[in-house]
Amino acid sequence: MSKWLSRSYIGLVLTFLYAPIFVLILYSFNQSKSRGHWTGFSLRWYEKLFHNDAILNAFMTTLLVAVIASVIATVLGTAAAIGIHNMRKRSRTAIMNITYLPVINPEIVMGVSLMLLFVLMGIKFGLITLILAHITFNLPYVILSVMPKLRQMDHYLFEAAMDLGCTPLQAFMKVTLPEIMPGIVTGFLMAFTFSLDDFNISYFVSGDKFQTLPILIYSMTRKRVSPEINALSAIIFIVVLLVLILVNINDVRREKELRKKEDALR
Amino acid sequence: MKVKATASPYLLWMALFIIIPLGLVAYFSVTDRLGNFSLENYRASLAYSPVIFNSIWLAIIATVICLILAYPLAYNFSRKSANHQRTLILLIMLPMWMNFLLRTYAWMTLLENNGLINRFFGLFGLGPFEMINTSGAVVLGMVYNYLPFMILPLYSVMTKIDHSLIEAAQDLGCNSIQVLKNVIIPLSMPGVTTGVTMVFVPAVSTFVISRMLGGGSNMLIGDLIEMQFLGNAYNPNLGSALSMVLMVIILICMALTNMFEGVEEKEGMLL
Numbered sequence: 001m002s003k004w005l006s007r008s009y010i011g012l013v014l015t016f017l018y019a020p021i022f023v024l025i026l027y028s029f030n031q032s033k034s035r036g037h038w039t040g041f042s043l044r045w046y047e048k049l050f051h052n053d054a055i056l057n058a059f060m061t062t063l064l065v066a067v068i069a070s071v072i073a074t075v076l077g078t079a080a081a082i083g084i085h086n087m088r089k090r091s092r093t094a095i096m097n098i099t100y101l102p103v104i105n106p107e108i109v110m111g112v113s114l115m116l117l118f119v120l121m122g123i124k125f126g127l128i129t130l131i132l133a134h135i136t137f138n139l140p141y142v143i144l145s146v147m148p149k150l151r152q153m154d155h156y157l158f159e160a161a162m163d164l165g166c167t168p169l170q171a172f173m174k175v176t177l178p179e180i181m182p183g184i185v186t187g188f189l190m191a192f193t194f195s196l197d198d199f200n201i202s203y204f205v206s207g208d209k210f211q212t213l214p215i216l217i218y219s220m221t222r223k224r225v226s227p228e229i230n231a232l233s234a235i236i237f238i239v240v241l242l243v244l245i246l247v248n249i250n251d252v253r254r255e256k257e258l259r260k261k262e263d264a265l266r
Numbered sequence: 267m268k269v270k271a272t273a274s275p276y277l278l279w280m281a282l283f284i285i286i287p288l289g290l291v292a293y294f295s296v297t298d299r300l301g302n303f304s305l306e307n308y309r310a311s312l313a314y315s316p317v318i319f320n321s322i323w324l325a326i327i328a329t330v331i332c333l334i335l336a337y338p339l340a341y342n343f344s345r346k347s348a349n350h351q352r353t354l355i356l357l358i359m360l361p362m363w364m365n366f367l368l369r370t371y372a373w374m375t376l377l378e379n380n381g382l383i384n385r386f387f388g389l390f391g392l393g394p395f396e397m398i399n400t401s402g403a404v405v406l407g408m409v410y411n412y413l414p415f416m417i418l419p420l421y422s423v424m425t426k427i428d429h430s431l432i433e434a435a436q437d438l439g440c441n442s443i444q445v446l447k448n449v450i451i452p453l454s455m456p457g458v459t460t461g462v463t464m465v466f467v468p469a470v471s472t473f474v475i476s477r478m479l480g481g482g483s484n485m486l487i488g489d490l491i492e493m494q495f496l497g498n499a500y501n502p503n504l505g506s507a508l509s510m511v512l513m514v515i516i517l518i519c520m521a522l523t524n525m526f527e528g529v530e531e532k533e534g535m536l537l
Binding site: 006009013014018019020021023027076077079080082084086095097101102103105106107109110112113114116117120132133135136139143144145149151177182183186190193200201204213214217218224229233236237239240244251257264 | 269270271272273275276277279280283284285287288290292294307338340342348349350353354357358359361362363364365366367368369370371372373375376384407410413414418422423426456460462463467468470471472475476478485488491492495496502505506509512513516517519520537
């Protein structure tokens with residue numbers, strides 16, 4: 001009974017999360033421009049999409065910014081989390097409180113504050129300002145994902161590795177890193193999705209030349225939405241789905257192989 | 267070995283891109299257009315207090331709904347087999363890869379007066395119901411967009427809860443409510459505080475969701491700020507003052523959640 005209950009609850013939440021997206025995808029195949037009426041199956045919006053330079057350019061900009069910013073943020077953030085974790089309690093608390101600032105701090109305030117900074121520093125709005133801003137708002141999320149893993153880790157493991165003859169670097173690579181890896185991966189994925197998704201901050205620091213996809217979409221929803229955007233989101237959805245499924249299958253296969261090896265050793 | 271130096275690039279970055287820009291906002295908020303000291307911006311902000319309170323209220327409702335929806339879900343996930351957990355978390359993260367403007371736009375399609383939901387009701391001769399351009403639609407948009415931000419931190423804490431602790435509590439005679447109250451909730455508190463901040467902050471400061479689903483009549487503080495910087499009402503000084511007000515609201519929220527976490531930690535130490 002409780003199993004049935006929990007399953008249908010999960011099903012309900014997933015339906016809530018996915019139904020609007022499926023509607024969006026469904027209407028990307030709609031013949032007419034209308035978002036309410038179904039007039040028949042068509043692939044014309046996909047055709048149009050591949051001939052729309054503005055959308056394709058914005059897509060490339062978004063991807064470029066997200067990859068660069070999330071990689072840099074993950075490296076900087078993981079290093080920072082380890083350093084902060086090793087600090088004494090008082091300085092750790094102080095720095096973590098400041099780290100919370102950009103999370104606590106509404107994105108819109110961060111956007112306008114960076115806008116003021118870039119204007120006063122005389123940096124032209126564009127790719128550089130976008131990347132700098134994205135790294136800045138990604139950093140806390142990486143740190144906040146890695147910190148709990150460091151806290152939950154048994155720190156004697158690291159010392160044991162050292163006692164068994166590891167150099168600090170080896171001990172870090174063999175013990176700490178695998179222990180906190182789930183946090184790093186979560187942090188990176190969050191940083192990447194935040195970057196892809198970000199509108200609120202990019203909106204204030206992008207200038208007119210470098211439009212990210214969300215900014216372009218926003219300007220389109222202000223007037224009327226072109227169904228090409230529906231087609232694009234359908235494609236993104238399918239690509240992401242495939243990537244995630246492949247990663248998942250790969251993980252499962254590796255685990256099975258590991259288990260086989262363990263059985264063979266026994 | 268206790269390396270602390272790895273944090274220094276981050277500390278430098280933070281000073282340049284977080285502390286200094288916030289200093290600029292503070293400076294702009296207490297000056298007028300000519301750069302002279304003035305508190306006029308704050309006086310002008312007072313006139314907008316109904317908008318400010320409306321923002322706080324809607325964000326609180328959205329956060330509470332997210333917590334209620336996410337908590338049992340995250341717990342459910344954390345007790346499943348590793349394979350199931352991975353698939354379910356992927357399913358939760360997948361919608362986050364879609365842009366929130368598109369997801370919000372999708373709800374416009376659903377909620378419109380001649381949208382899909384109203385047409386469904388129309389089949390039974392009901393409606394059309396006024397769903398779009400209401401504060402309810404704004405809350406729905408917030409819950410829909412930010413629910414994964416509540417589920418993920420909760421799950422990541424709960425998956426670390428050792429199941430034998432729960433079994434031990436049951437062996438010692440706890441019923442399921444007592445297990446929840448004495449074991450699961452205290453151990454998941456860090457996830458709750460992270461989740462609450464991660465939902466409340468973007469919800470209280472949004473200007474897109476209110477504009478797309480709330481129409482013109484459900485203005486939030488974010489809309490006001492955006493108008494001062496990029497809108498026709500261009501006035502960065504007033505915008506900065508409103509930003510300061512928004513930050514104070516958020517800092518109060520942060521102090522409250524930190525207090526909660528602090529209490530749990532103290533209790534943990536006593537045990």
